[in-house]
Amino acid sequence: MQTVNLSDNEWKLMNLLWADAPRTITELVYQLKEDTGWSKHTVISMLSRLEAKGAVRHEEGARAKQFYPAIDPEGTKIRETQSFLERLYNGSLGLMLNTLVQEREISKEEIDELYAILKKAEEEQP
Incomplete structure (x- = not known):
């Protein structure tokens, strides 16, 4: 099972993908804009970073790339919780x-x- 460390901002994007995938860059920008104010460039950069980490994958769609989560939400949350507990409270x-x-x-x-x-x-x- 792959371990991927996510930043707070990456969690926001991953939660959208886990809730409803696939999504295009345009859809992600629209859904994140009000909460974060992120530009299209910011979302593209974050998706690239997440792909490099192995957390996200994409497929070429008819009109736009379709992005999917490549990691399991529950396993990721469990590992993040264990890491948090170890770092802050010595387990x-x-x-x-x-x-x-x-x-x-x-x-x-x-x-x-x-x-x-x-x-x-x-x-x-x-």
């Missing part, structure tokens, strides 16, 4: 959760969701 999920809880109010719904996630994880332990 400690407990330390990360403690930091999040201390730094902001956590809602009852979020607490219930965390309990449900942990209960499911506990039940799935061998």
Whole structure:
């Protein structure tokens, strides 16, 4: 499985491709313009960088290149989460959760969701 590190801006473009591929440069520029203000040149440069990383591929369409994601979103998110946890919290999920809880109010719904996630994880332990 290929490991690809994505910048914050590359995540924006990849999320669009994962949600609905293929997309043309024109479609990507239109969808990213309001949120990012990126020009066509910026999107082309980013697509070139992503192709070089192996994250994106393209096919020649009748009128324009069609861009597709070349990496799996779930695997990419898992690897990015593991990398984040290792870099910032020395791999400690407990330390990360403690930091999040201390730094902001956590809602009852979020607490219930965390309990449900942990209960499911506990039940799935061998």
